[in-house]
Amino acid sequence: MAEVLVLADHFDGTVRKATLELLTLAHRLGEPSAVVFGPDPAVIEELARYGTAKIYAVDAPQDGVHDVIPKAEGLATVARESNPAAVLITSSYDGKDIAARVAVKLDAGLITDAVDVRAGDDGTFAATQQAFAATYTLTGEVTRGTPLITVKPGAAAAEPSPVTAVVERVPVTYSELALAVRVVERSVREATGRPDLGEAGVVVSGGRGLGGAEHFAVVEALADSLGGAVGASRAAVDAGWYPHAHQVGQTGRTVSPELYIAAGISGAVQHRAGMQTAKTVVAVNKDPEAPIFELADFGVVGDLFDVLPVLTSLVQEV
Numbered sequence: 008m009a010e011v012l013v014l015a016d017h018f019d020g021t022v023r024k025a026t027l028e029l030l031t032l033a034h035r036l037g038e039p040s041a042v043v044f045g046p047d048p049a050v051i052e053e054l055a056r057y058g059t060a061k062i063y064a065v066d067a068p069q070d071g072v073h074d075v076i077p078k079a080e081g082l083a084t085v086a087r088e089s090n091p092a093a094v095l096i097t098s099s100y101d102g103k104d105i106a107a108r109v110a111v112k113l114d115a116g117l118i119t120d121a122v123d124v125r126a127g128d129d130g131t132f133a134a135t136q137q138a139f140a141a142t143y144t145l146t147g148e149v150t151r152g153t154p155l156i157t158v159k160p161g162a163a164a165a166e167p168s169p170v171t172a173v174v175e176r177v178p179v180t181y182s183e184l185a186l187a188v189r190v191v192e193r194s195v196r197e198a199t200g201r202p203d204l205g206e207a208g209v210v211v212s213g214g215r216g217l218g219g220a221e222h223f224a225v226v227e228a229l230a231d232s233l234g235g236a237v238g239a240s241r242a243a244v245d246a247g248w249y250p251h252a253h254q255v256g257q258t259g260r261t262v263s264p265e266l267y268i269a270a271g272i273s274g275a276v277q278h279r280a281g282m283q284t285a286k287t288v289v290a291v292n293k294d295p296e297a298p299i300f301e302l303a304d305f306g307v308v309g310d311l312f313d314v315l316p317v318l319t320s321l322v323q324e325v
């Protein structure tokens with residue numbers, strides 16, 4: 008079976024959910040393999056649990072080096088040597104930066120922000136993208152070199168498929184350029200105890216209907232009762248009620264949780280672009296004509312300040 012190489016994104020011994028999704032996708036397309044930087048046993052174990060038959064363990068650059076260019080060099084080295092049928096990378100800022108550099112190094116075509124990838128009978132890979140806030144769907148394929156495809160988180164549900172992985176160490180001598188950017192300071196965002204927005208199974212988002220920053224407490228309470236993350240519409244973020252890191256939509260984060268609850272959000276096309284692949288959407292809005300109801304699986308026409316606290320206590324009782 009054709010080898011499909013995945014760039015593994017991992018931090019502190021944990022493989023990011025988006026990488027596990029890529030491995031499931033790779034499994035559908037061929038034989039998944041992965042590139043990791045610095046062989047961490049916990050990372051290798053997790054990759055094998057999700058079906059990675061071969062793991063290329065590339066020497067990590069020294070501490071303090073900004074790792075986008077080194078990762079591009081390491082990934083290009085592995086891709087040149089292993090000649091995979093395709094390379095899948097998470098569509099994050101860093102992922103797309105790395106993918107573009109690798110495409111130039113390999114003189115190969117690149118498709119970004121795919122929401123699905125399918126294998127054709129002739130060995131080609133068709134990548135689906137959505138354009139203009141998902142008004143259009145288009146399918147494309149790379150016609151030159153090893154296809155490089157960045158895939159948005161949530162494109163596939165990660166499914167374990169345990170295998171015994173073969174680990175191959177890949178020594179890489181990084182160029183001077185790769186070591187030219189150093190991280191001079193790193194600060195960790197204050198932990199909220201809530202899951203990351205992009206990885207959460209449940210997301211509860213608040214919009215302009217909340218009327219003020221202080222009212223996000225009702226959204227947070229419901230999110231906490233469900234073990235979920237908190238999102239926000241751009242209107243709420245622009246008003247300064249919630250940090251931009253929580254914005255869901257075209258110019259914010261893309262989320263694909265099992266459950267998305269939109270409270271006081273009208274459902275503008277730019278908001279929907281970031282959440283419409285959620286498995287179940289619940290909308291709470293006092294306007295029965297709000298466009299969010301067109302997309303919602305369950306809708307409550309009512310005041311969110313009445314509905315959310317009741318919902319929170321019902322969940323807490325379960």
Ligand SMILES: Cc1cc2nc3c(=O)[nH]c(=O)nc-3n(C[C@H](O)[C@H](O)[C@H](O)COP(=O)(O)OP(=O)(O)OC[C@H]3O[C@@H](n4cnc5c(N)ncnc54)[C@H](O)[C@@H]3O)c2cc1C
Nearest residue numbers: 214215216240241242256257258259271272273278293311
């Ligand atoms: C280029 C571009 C990019 C954009 N990117 C994004 C993006 O990434 N994310 C995003 O969200 N938007 C984005 N927008 C903005 C988008 O067009 C909308 O303006 C925005 O999503 C509206 O946010 P909202 O639904 O919170 O506010 P509104 O549209 O004002 O809706 C508020 C809703 O709350 C309801 N409501 C009010 N009070 C209550 C109550 N007490 N109980 C229940 N319901 C109540 C109202 O009925 C209304 O439906 C973008 C716009 C542009 C032009």
